[in-house]
Amino acid sequence: MKKQYKYLFWDIDDTLIDFKSSEKVALKMCFQQFGVVLTDEDVAVYSQINHNYWELLVQGGIEKSTMLTRRFEDFVQQLSLDGIDCHAMNALYQVKLGDYAVMTDDGYDVCAQLSRSKKQYAVTNGTAVAQNKKLQITGLGALFDGIFISDVVGYEKPDVRFFQHAFSKIPDFNPEEALMIGDSLSSDMTGANNAGIHCCWFNPKGKVKGDASIQIDYEIKTLKELFEIVG
Ligand SMILES: [Mg+2]
Structure with missing residues (x-):
């Protein structure tokens, strides 16, 4: 697909x-x-x-x-x-x-390449102090069109209000053209389900998805696989 x-x-x-x-x-x-x-x-x-x-x-x-x-x-x-x-x-x-932010394999390259053709947003549950600094020193921050940190938003993923806040800040946003990418079933995948957008589970270690109620649209082991998914 x-x-x-x-x-x-x-x-x-x-x-x-x-x-x-x-x-x-x-x-x-x-x-x-x-x-x-x-x-x-x-x-x-x-x-x-x-x-x-x-x-x-x-x-x-x-x-x-x-x-x-x-x-x-x-x-x-x-x-x-x-x-x-x-x-x-x-x-x-x-x-x-x-x-002391260390990138995951291909993390920067994939994100940089996709930034040329996609609108990209950071959606993270960390604290503002740590996350802003990490995004800055890795250079990742410059690849995003918007950064949403739960500390600042006032809600944590998977709360639908976290995502509603982000969506409200994006001009002409269409949820049908949105994909959430993340490693966490409980915050990222469940959050995408709550917000009504598709999701891609980054699962490098091949964990088993225990909870059948969580809907996963794509599962990848490496971030490069995203190129095959996002069009
Ligand atoms: Mg995570």
């Missing part, structure tokens, strides 16, 4: 930017400033805590400002670390996370 899509909505973390790599470097740098040297295993523990909190957030189970600090509180508790100001840690982490 090949369709002429005019508007591409891009998830950022783990779609265009290798979030795990950024997370690892940023987390180690931050804790080092607090006098703690983290191992890769420690980072994996944090990563799981953080992932769980983001899932809870997109399900509407927690406030963002609460979870951003609480993930660090849980983490330092698990590692039995004392005397760490988790609020300050989170603030520092947002800045560092933006400093």
